[in-house]
Amino acid sequence: MLRVGLTGGLATGKSFVGRTLADLGCYWISADELGHRVLAPGGAAYEAVVAEFGRAILDEEDRIDRRKLAGEVFGNPEKLAKLNRIVHPLVIQLEEKLLGEYSARHPEGIAVVEAAILIETGSYKRFDRLIVTVCDTEQQIERAMRRTGLSREEVLARIRRQLPPEEKIKLADYVIDTSGAKEETVRQVRKVYEELRSIAR
Numbered sequence: 001m002l003r004v005g006l007t008g009g010l011a012t013g014k015s016f017v018g019r020t021l022a023d024l025g026c027y028w029i030s031a032d033e034l035g036h037r038v039l040a041p042g043g044a045a046y047e048a049v050v051a052e053f054g055r056a057i058l059d060e061e062d063r064i065d066r067r068k069l070a071g072e073v074f075g076n077p078e079k080l081a082k083l084n085r086i087v088h089p090l091v092i093q094l095e096e097k098l099l100g101e102y103s104a105r106h107p108e109g110i111a112v113v114e115a116a117i118l119i120e121t122g123s124y125k126r127f128d129r130l131i132v133t134v135c136d137t138e139q140q141i142e143r144a145m146r147r148t149g150l151s152r153e154e155v156l157a158r159i160r161r162q163l164p165p166e167e168k169i170k171l172a173d174y175v176i177d178t179s180g181a182k183e184e185t186v187r188q189v190r191k192v193y194e195e196l197r198s199i200a201r
Contacts, residue, residue: 001103002110002200003126007118008133009162010155011144013178013185017133018114020189026196027102031115034091039064044090052082074158088121110193110200119168129199131192132172134165135179 004026008014015030022028038045041063049064050057053072059065073080095113102111112131118124135143137159144155169175174192178185 001099001107002196003099003128004110004112004196005118005124005127005130006112006114006133007116007124007130007168009140009165009168010116010158011140011147012133012135012165013176014114014116014133016178016182016185017131017176017189018112020186021110021112021193024190024193025110026193027106027109027111029095029098029111029113031091031095031113034094035087036066038087038090038094039066039069044093045087048086049083052086053079074161084121088123092123108200110196117162119171120163124171129173129196130171131174131176132165132168133176133178134169135177139179 004021006014006018006021015032018028018030037043039049040046046064049069053069057064057068057072059068069083073083099111099113102109113127115123118127118130124130140159141152141155144150144158145152148155150158174195176185176188176192
């Protein structure tokens with residue numbers, strides 16, 4: 001099985017690329033979705049995160065409010081590092097379990113793991129190939145504002161805390177630019193998929 005990492009900055013189209021690869025026949029895992037799973041009540045990280053950050057991060061139904069949690073950790077590198085120490089190993093554990101199950105069923109398959117900070121955590125080294133998504137900075141800011149409801153300043157602060165795209169590109173096997181029309185992004189994804197397919201065979 002070919003293991004592919006998919007990463008890129010905030011709102012650069014990672015999930016769109018991941019879904020397109022899934023439509024083409026890849027097995028797609030979203031680390032963000034697994035993060036939701038481990039933070040849900042009864043999830044592997046729930047108790048530890050509530051113990052660390054207090055009940056103020058919970059909503060009326062005792063679920064972790066990701067927005068409140070983000071407000072607590074972003075802008076505080078120490079708290080963010082604590083959160084990552086709790087959540088990331090559990091997410092990686094889940095990823096590896098899912099990858100193992102898929103590999104047993106589809107030894108010649110392609111598995112794609114989409115995660116925002118694959119490079120920052122060094123986790124990209126677990127993969128055979130790395131795809132990095134990029135787009136025009138102004139477009140990235142607008143997309144992020146639209147998606148998150150954050151202000152321009154808040155979005156810029158988050159983008160600045162991520163590794164610059166040029167640093168990510170240095171490590172990429174494939175770069176997909178999502179600045180253009182969706183059809184153009186799909187064309188690039190198809191081209192990458194064909195290359196991955198030939199490697200997996």
